[in-house]
Amino acid sequence: MTDPLIDVREVRKAYDEGPPALDGLTLQVRPGEALAVLGPSGSGKSTLLNMIAGLDRPTTGSVSVDGLRVDALNETASAKYRRSRIGMVFQFFNLLDDLTVTDNVLLPAQLSGTAPAKAAARAAELLAQLGIDRHAHAYPGRLSGGERQRVAVARALMNRPPLLLADEPTGALDTASGTDVRNLLRELNTAGQTIVLVTHDLALAESCATRTIELVDGRIARDVRAVAR
Template identity: 70%
Template sequence: MIELSGVSRAYDDGPPALRDVSLTIAAGEAVAVLGPSGSGKSTLLNLVAGLDRPSGGTVTVDGVRVDELGEAGSARYRRTKIGLVFQFFHLLDDLTVADNVMLPAQLGGMPRGTARRRAAELLEVLGVGRHAGTYPGRLSGGERQRVAVARALMNRPALLLADEPTGALDSASGQDVRNLLNELRAGGQTIVMVTHDLGLARACATRTIRLVDGQVA
């Protein structure tokens, strides 16, 4: 599913964020990327998501050379191949839960009726179907993260990327998200999560990768 070969990422000042990283992740794996702040975890996730480009090396995801994509190609790649879940949800407060979830499908050209049925199905499966007409600000943190996961899964992505998915949650809501990620893993979803939460890694990951100073330790 994912192959990084000799990947480095350097910026104008300071040491490289990543240095000669090579790794492979198979379809169906749930991988936790661990490491201290500044170790290159978020940079790695951004490169796989096509949000950044490597200074050297190649990034291939589900047969796509992500490092060769232009701006339009990167946007299309994320829309069709990638589901993104962030620490702070990034839901739109002026849209209902259902409309937030439908947004990626509508951007991809899915008919509104089809998108609405798909969103309703996902929200029900993820346990927040009763909130479809509610605005995100009225939900708990755990519920908002479930909505964010539903949105990420809307276009049936090959790969789910999660950046500190429990980082903004209390312990009970964090456990809800751990349970959810476990259910997705059991269903065969490929997941890469960046986290400081060792409990999340132990509970959900089939493998862990530790980064230190931009290299795989």
């Protein structure tokens, strides 16, 4: 059996007051899975995503991604990990409005020191693949919500990360744009991209996730694999 791409073991995250955000959580995600993380506010969804992204550290337990102990990295190594091994998509896109679509997509490659010609070719490939190449020289403010989220996905995939993390990727979109992004994530997973997404959007989980977990009080209350699509 394939080794897990994500291996979270007995992770507990406690803050100064109140119950822990994560309470002894163990989770493995294998390459090619699309995992949807559901649960009420305060259940630990965002904390789990931040652990996987190396943005937060567990109080106890371990987090490994692609064979790397993420929780043991210093700040410099953690930033390098995020540049090379994960792509991140956010609810409100986090695009830079004073840069064109192409320049937004190029940012991860520039930060990683990729040769300009190689980076430009990769950006053009992604924009064409995601159906937004006609907007290459436009600015994000002139695009629809669905188009801006496609730009954000292209940026996240720029360095060919083995893992794509998405935090409420349809949360700020209208119905049509939300459907557009759901279809896009499903297509990416079908092509082999491993995805972990935190969402309240049940339609998103049902349409593109191959597996769904529900968190309650920092623990996995339900873990369901989808019928083969």
